[in-house]
Amino acid sequence: MARPAHPILNVMSPIFGSEGVYRIADRIADDDFAKGRSLWRDAAEKFFRNRAATGALVLLLFIAAFSTVGSLLAVWSIEEIDWNVLADISGSGQPSLSNGHYFGVDNLGRDLFSRTLQATRTSLAVGIVGAIVAVLIGTVYGAVAGFAGDYLDNLMMRIVDVLIAVPSMFIIILLMVMFERTLIMLFIGIGVVSWLEMSRIIRGQTLTLKNREFVEAAHATGVSWFGIVFRHIVPNLFGVVVVYATLLVPSIILVESFISFLGLGVQEPNSSLGSLISEGASTIIFGTLWQLAAPMGFFLALIVSLYFIGDGLRDALDPRDF
C-alpha cells in the first residue's frame, strides 16, 4: 500500500480523513482502462442513490443560481446607502418588503439582500478557484515528484516538509500584507497554502502508477517523461482530485471567512460571507440580528451542502460497498 509517509498538517484544520481519498486513489489505480467508464457510471448511480448528497447538490445549485439571478430582484445595489434608514438602522433598517430591503440593511444603510447575494458569489468563487489553484499546483508538483523519483523526488518532498512546518496563517497574512489586496491575491494566497497535502497524495499515487504496464509501455515506445506525466499519470488521478477538491472548497471558504474577520479580505464595496458575518456578529448586542442571520444562513447552507456532496462523492467512488 503506497501510503505517503505521514498525515499532514493542513493549515485549515483538515476536515476530512484522508483515508477514503487514498482508497479511492487505489481503486482508480487498480481499475483497468477498459472498465474506466463503468467506474464513473457506477459512481454516478451511487451518488444519486444517496439522498442526502443529491439533496445537497440541488441546494448548492439553487444557492449558486439564486446568488446570480437573484440580483435581478434587488432594488438596491451593493454599495448604495439608503440615506433614509441610516438615521435609524435598528428600527427602519429591518427586513422589509416595502422599501426593497428584503434582508434589511447593514450598519451603513446598505441593502443586505444585494450584499448577501454578492458575498455568496464571492465566497463560492474563492472556494472554487482556491481549490482549483491548490489542486493544480498539488497535482503537477506531486506527479512530477513521484514520477521523477530519486533525488528530485526527495528534494521536492523535503520542500513540502519545510512548507508544512510554516504556519499558514503567517503566509496568508504576509501575502495579503505585501501585495495589493485583490481577489486574485486572495485566490493565490489560499491556493498556495492548500496544495501541500494534495501534492503528497498525488505523489503517492504516481509512485504506484509509475510501475503499471501502460506507463512502462509508453516509456518503451519513446514518449517523453513530460508526455507520460500529463497524458497518462495525471488523467488517472482524476477521481482523487475531484473528491479532494470538493472537500477543499468548504474549508477554503472557512479560511477566507477568518481572513475577512482579520480585515484582510476582499475590498469594499465587495464583501464575502465571512466579512458580512463578522460585521453582523459584532452588533448582536444591539439587537440587529438580521445582519447576522442573512449571511449566516447562506453560509451554513453552502458549507453543509458542500460537505454532504463531498461525503457523497467519496462514498460513491469508494470501492467498499455498504
Added chain:
Amino acid sequence: MLAYAARRVFWAAPTLLVLIVLCYVLMYLAPGGPFTTERALPPQVLANIEAKYGLDKPLYAQIWDYVVAVVTRFDFGPSFVYKDRDVYEIMARGFPVTLTYGTISFISACLVGVSLGVLAAVRHNSVLDYIAVGATFSAQALPNFVMAPILVIVFTWQLGWLPGGGWSGGQWQYVVMPVIALSTSFMASIARITRSSMLEVLNSGFIRTARARGLSPTTILWRHAMKPAMLPVVSYLGPVFVAMITGSVLVDLYFSTGGIGLSYVNAALNRDYAVMLGVTILYGTLTIAFNLLVDLLYAWLDPRIRY
C-alpha cells in the same frame, strides 16, 4: 522504525533553518517596519532605534546573528514592540496558557467527538445518526467569531455564571468558554471521521465473521472494531493538536487569555520580527514533532505499515 525516527529528527534541524531564513526574508520584504508609526519618527530617532536592535546591518548579517544567538544561547532577542520584554519571556508567558486550554480542548474534543461518532455509527441511519451528522456539519461551519460573542452574552451577561475573559492563572471558570469555543469545530470533525471510519469497519469482512461467530455487539465494538476504526482519527489528531495551538487567535482575542496565538498575529501585523520568528520556530518544532509522533503511533496501530 528507530532508524526512521532518527532520520526524521535529523531532518528537523535543516528544516527549521530554512524556515527561519524564509520567514526573515519574507518579513524583510513586507512593507513597513516595526517602528513605522502614525507619526513617522524623525530619521535620527529611527536610526538610533534600528541601531539598538541591529536592524541597520545587512540582511544576511541579521539572519546570521539571529541564528547564532538562538542556537548558541537560546536567545530569541528582545521584542521590537513590547520594548521592555524579550521574546523568550513573551513565549514563556503565552505558550503555557495556550498549551493548557489547547490540551483540555483537545482531550474534550477527542472524548466527545469519538463517542458521538461511534454512537452515530452504531445507530447508523437512525434519527440519532441524522441529528449527529447535521449537528456536526453545522458546528464545523459555525465560525468562532460568531460563537465567542454569543457565549459571553449568554454565560457572562445574561446568566452571570462565568467571567467574560481573562485567565487568572488558569482557574477553571476562566477556562470553560475558551475550551468550548476552541473545541467545538474539532469535536465535530473528529465525530465525522470516527463515524465514517467506524461504519466502514463495522461493514468489513472480519467484523461480519465475528458477528457470525456470535460475539456480542459490545465485544465486537471494543475488541475488534475500535482499533482499526481509530486509524484515520489518529492521523487527523496530530494536525488537530497543532492547529488548536496555532489557531487559537480568536480565543485569545475574545477571551483575553493572553495566549501565544494572538501574540503571533499581532506580531505579524506590528512587524515585530523577533516575536514572529520566535513563535514560528516554536510552531515549526511542534508541527514536526507531532507529525512524527502521529506517524509512530500510526505504525503501532497499523501493523501493515513499515518504515
Added chain:
Amino acid sequence: MLRPINSLAPAVACAAILTCKSAYAEVHPITGEKLADDQTFIYRLLDEHSSIDPQIVEDVSGSEVVRDLFEGLLNQDAEGNLVPGVATSWEVSESKDRFTFHLRNNAKWSNGDPVVAGDFVYAWRRAVDPETASPYSWFMELMSIENANAIISGEMPPESLGVSAPDNYTLEVRLSLPLPYFTQMVTHATTFPVPAKVIEEHGDQWTRPGNMVSNGAYVLLEHVPNERSVRVRNEHYWNNEETIIDRVESLVINDENLALTRYFAGELDRTEIPAGQFPKLSAEYPDEAHSFPRLCSYYYSINLSEKGPLPLKDKRIRQALSLAIDREIITDFILAGGQFDAYTFTPGATAGFEPPMVAAAKMSQAERDEMAKALIADAGYGIDNPVEFELSYNTSEGHKKIAVAIGQMWKQKLGVATKLRNMEWKTFLEKRSNQDFEIARSGWCGDYNEASTFLDLATSNSGYNDSKYSNDEVDRLMAEAKLLDDPAANYTRVEQIIAEDVPLIPIYHYASVFMLDSDVGGWPVGNVEQNWYSKDLYKIAE
C-alpha cells in the same frame, strides 16, 4: 445580604459618639458624596501597551498607566489646567527661554527615597540618549530643550542637555527658543522622573512588578501582558491622604463589542462605545453614556506631490470634494457619538483658538452641494465626465464606514468614482508617508493644548505633511507665531488659507465616547486631552 445588618452597629455607635469617623460612612471631602467601600476602578484597554517606562512609552493606553505610576513636574486638573505635581511653582526668564521649577520637598519614591531634581535630569537625559533609543525622544526636541537635537544625532553627549539641578529641589531648563506653551508639555509622560538607582540595578527588567519603584499615586502590583495590569496605592505618595481609589485594574479586551457586553455584565467601570451606538445607549443609560470633545482631527490628506494624480492638483476639484461631504451625516448618523463637524483643521476646543468662520461652515449643505457641482463642472468634470480617485484607509470598521459614505456622496453629487483601498496598518503608513496614495485617511491628536500642534502639519518642512503641501505664507505665519505673545491671528489666517487651498479635507473633530459606571466620580470631563489620573477619581456608594 448580611451587610446592612452588620453596618447597624457602627451607625449606632456613631450616633452616640459625635467625633467618630466610620470606615465606610466616609464622604468625598469636596462634593460630600458618600463613598463606596470598595474603591476599585476597572477599565478596558484596547491593546497591550508597548511599555510602561516613562521615557519609552508611546501609546495612549501606556501613558494612562504611566500617569498613575509616575508624577511629573506638573499635572492637569479636570479642566486641563496646570496644577502642581512634583513642582509647586515655576518661573520663566525675561527672554522666555529659561524655566526654573521649584520642587516640593515631601515627594517620595515608593521605596521611601525623596524625589529630587536630579531624578528629572537623569530622566530627561535618558530620553534623548541614543543608547535608550526612545521612540519618543523627538518629544524632547519638540520641547526645544537646548542641544536635544544634537544629542539624539549622537553629536553631543547626553550630559550637554539644557537641564540642570542647582540643588535637590530646583530644576533649571534652557530652551533653544522661547516656547510659550512649554509648561503644558511637562505633563507628558516622557518628562516624568525615573529612579536612576533602580534602573541601574535591574536594567531592562526594572519595569517588572516587584522591581519597579515609582513616584506616582500608585505602584505596579501585577502585570500580565495581554491580560491585565493592576496597580495599588503608593503609601509613600506625598498626597496619599487625599487619594481615594485604592486599586486600579486595566483589562486588555481587543473587541469593543465584547468589552461592552462585559461592561453590561458589571465586569468593567469604563469602556468605549462602538461607532454609531451612542444615541441608543445614551437613551437607555443616560447616566453612563458619555461623550466629551477631544483634541483630535480626522481628515483626508490629498496627495499634492509629483506622485499625486493631475486632477487633484486643480484647486477647484479639491474644494468640490470637500464641499460635497455632508459632515452632518457622518457625525450624526455614522459615528453618532457627539463628534463635531470640521471645517477647520484645528479643533474648536483647543485652548486659545477661535475657529474662523470659513465660508463653507456658514452655508447649508444644499448650498455647499450646489457650489461643489459648479466647481467640478468648472474644472471640466461631473456626472457625465466622471473623474476617478483612490481613497486609501487602514483596516478598521470606523474608517471603512466613513470612506464608503464619502465615496457615495462624491459619486452621487459629483460623479466622482471612488475606488476604496483598505490596507493593513503598517502598509498603509508606509504608502502614505511615501506619497503612494491619492487621497488618504489621516488623524492627528494634539501633543499639547495649543493650535500649533495641528497647524505645524501644514508647513512645508513638517515630517507629517503627507500631502506635501507647500505655501510660503503658511510657513512664514507659523514661524512668526512661535515668537508672538498672542499668535491667534496667525492661526486664523492659516486656517483660512487651508480652507481655500484644501491640501487636506477636515471631516470631524473627535469626541471621547464611552460608558462610565454612574458610581465613578471625578472624571475629568473638561479635559480635552482626556488626560485622566486615577488619583482624582472616586467610587460613590450606590
